[in-house]
Amino acid sequence: MERGVPIRSVSRAISTIQAINQMGSLSMMQISKLVGVPYPTACRIVQTLIHEGLIEQEPARKYYRATALVESLSQGFQGDSMVVEYARSHIRTLTEKNGWPVSVAVRVGTQMVVRDSTHAETSLTFERYYPGFRLPLMDCASGRVCLAHMSQHELDELMRWVGLVGMPEDRELTAYVSVNSLKKIREEGYAAIGWGQHNLNPGKTSTISVPIIQHGRFEAAVTLIYFATAMKQDEAIERYLSDLKKTAGQITADLLAEKESQILEQVN
Template sequence: MKGVPIQSFSRAISALKAINRHGSMTMMEISRAAGVPYPTAHRIVQTLMYEGLVEQEPARKRYRPTALVQSLSSGYQQDGMLVEIARPEIVALTKKVGWPVSIAIRVGKNMMLRDSTHANTSLTFSQYYPGFTLPLLDSASGKLSMAYADDDEREQILKWMRADQDIDPDYLAEAEMALNPEGIRAKGYAVQGRNYFNHTPGKTSSIAVPIFNKGRFEAAMTLVYFVSAMSLNKALETYLPEMLATAQNITAGLARHKPDANLSAA
């Protein structure tokens, strides 16, 4: 893969993802989020409106996703059981340690939250809901996912990122060298000293541990805590054993689950 095959299509997807993530955006906000000039953003939004995926809010120059966006995921059921099994486990963990816990899977060049307990605790700066995305190389969950990816898969992801004109090549080279997949797999966890790609940049740190399904990496379970509350070493000492035990419970639950025969035959 030498580059992004259809740049306009990639930009349209970026715009739709941004609108869906924020719920309501102005044209200028869409332009910045998609990294395109204002006239291009206008053409993209007009196309999305024509296809019924986006609509303009009444009496306001803001644009929001329509219910038709949900149809794009109608055939995707892979992580439904993951969320069902993980939910009671992460709620119990948050009740025990106080900090919010999330489950994330890799989607393209990002990690996407599938569930979190931010609404179950006061020890959080912001709420994060399913669909929120984080960059692969600047999040504990993303580093974990990259570490457990097959070598060929990891290299393909990095090729996509190198072809992305919005990603600084010097930053990417530095982040790639710092990744250390072997070290992460040996330790069984990944960390992010400060989270900069969230609603409160620099104010939280994260620890992520793996969840497996039939021996393969399935998702990352991440605990987020205030940087001001404790050092990373103290957080690892205090919370890592509970996190690993919870992740093992989820892994065991996935192992016990038998796929629906009707879905398997589809």
């Protein structure tokens, strides 16, 4: 199939489903703002998605929410399920030890998508972050760890895609890659962001993220989230980086052991 500019109406419909899924429910005006389309366009998109059974209006107010049919869009997708499965017990252990929530995120296009987290298992959080929550690749610690472990070819392909179809905020990625040293992040094995802006409570939390590497390739990021006012970034790194790296190493070891087990089963 020839590569070219995507169909904008399809892209906007997908963005609408993602926005509603992430926030739980949205008004038409909120959809218009979040998706970046005029109000009349938002109305047509919503009407189409209602017709297809993917979203519905709430009974008591003019807010729109996803239906169970949305789950059908992921049927048959396995993807990084093994990473999530083997990470779950380890991130829970880390939260039990330090108190702070921990998440596992993977890259999807120019965003990092939360696949699992322990926000629901600790009181040290402002919000619960469910699987599917998205963060801009260049503006989150997990995204920067991901970028740092890309090959030059992968980076070049990502830049090409951003230039072709990226939103204005995505194009900031180019500036980040050219100005900041991804090599330093890769060598130190972590990325940290203070007073993060791209979450449900902008400016209230800070993060430290480390990679899960398998066979030399980035698989996912493990991120610890803490209250920005609780401690300075240097103190948080000193306290928690070692445990984060240990957790990522344990997940990697479990994944490799499972792969080896599968190979032995095939041989036998």
